[in-house]
Amino acid sequence: MTTPPTLAPATDNAAAGDGTVLQADGVTMRFGGLTAVRGVDLTVNTGEIVGLIGPNGAGKTTFFNCLTGLYVPTEGTVSYRGTRLSRKPHLVTQAGIARTFQNIRLFANMTVLENVLVGRHTRTKEGLWSALLRGPGFKKAERGSEERAMELLEFTGLAHKRDHLARNLPYGEQRKLEIARALASEPGLLLLDEPTAGMNPQETRATQDLVLAIRAQGTAVLVIEHDMRFIFNLCDRVAVLVQGQKLVEGTADVVQADERVIAAYLGTPVDDTPTAADPDTPATGAAAAESAESGDTP
Incomplete structure (x- = not known):
């Protein structure tokens, strides 16, 4: 397993600093009569990797969109480094939050390098006239963006495929390219929506190493994932959403031991969950519940 190379720290984004990076207070999202997210509070601090888990339909991606x-939350506020965020996605990115998507959203007919360069647009200060006239300032900014994009491709192990079309990359490398493009905006917080979906165990381990390397460079991470082993090995804290509400939040040990989490994944009432004293109880914790949900034998 190869550890990603060290990435030179970004200079365009705000300094990492100490304290809270993300503060979500009472976030609620309603679609007509349906409440998809209800009163969710969540914080992500500098240097943290926080996991967000829950059964399908729990509202995780809707919360990310808020x-x-x-999405504009029906109720509640979202702040980044103490400043309430705009309701426009490009301004959220400019503020310092970047994300990947559950379904890969690359520019399929653009090269790997061009995809990453797209992510640089919020950090490029040259305007329309500069681009049309292609003066010295524009050329300098263009060179700087390409150098930074190549650093990110080295960091994610894709530099040797800089001229390949994105659609020709294997699935795992397309996921890496999405992360590289998100990092191109120099975020202080990176949101990953199911980054290991569809990956084999080797690709999953490589993604875990990559996320740890991203954190080591000073970027906080909030990640949605269904792979319990990946989440519990990776995250400092884990929050569980069930039916749009936060059920519990804490360390991996705390979450795995919570009977309400097990019940939520198995779809059974808490009272029906076998206790640790039951000699017929197989495995306990959310990891066991995930195995039962997928049909695996603990």
């Missing part, structure tokens, strides 16, 4: 401006 954080990034794709």
Whole structure:
């Protein structure tokens, strides 16, 4: 397993600093009579990796969309480094939050390098006339963006495929390219929506190493994932959403031991969950519940 190379720290984004990076207070999202997210509070601090888990339909991606401006929350507020965020996605990105998507959203007919360069647009200060006239300032900014994009491709292990079309990359490398493009905006907080979906165990381990390397460079991470082993090995804290509400939040040990989490994944009432004293109880914790949900034998 190869550890990603060290990435030179970004200079365009705000300094990492100490304290809270993301503060979500009472976030609620209603679609007509349906409440998809109800009163969710969540914080992400500098240097943290926080996991967000829950059964299908729990409201995880909807909550992500509220954080990034794709949805305007019906109630509640979202702040980044103490400043309330705009309701426009490009301004959220400019503020310092970047994301990937559950379904890959690359520019399929653009090269790997061009995809990453697209992510640089919020950090490029040259305007329309500069681009049309292509003066010295524009050329300098263009060179700087390409250098930064190549650093990110080295960091994610894709530099040797800089001229390949994105659609020709294997699935795992397309996921890496999405992360590289998100990092191109120099975020202080990176949101990853199911980054290991569809990956084999080797690709999953490589993604775990990559996320740890991103954190080591000073970027906080909030990640949605269904792979319990990945989440519990990776995250400092884990929050569980069930039916749009936060059920519990804490360390991996706290979450795995919570009977309400097990019940939520198994779809059974808490009272029906076998206790640790039951000699017929197989495995306990959310990881066991995930195995039962997928049909695996603990």
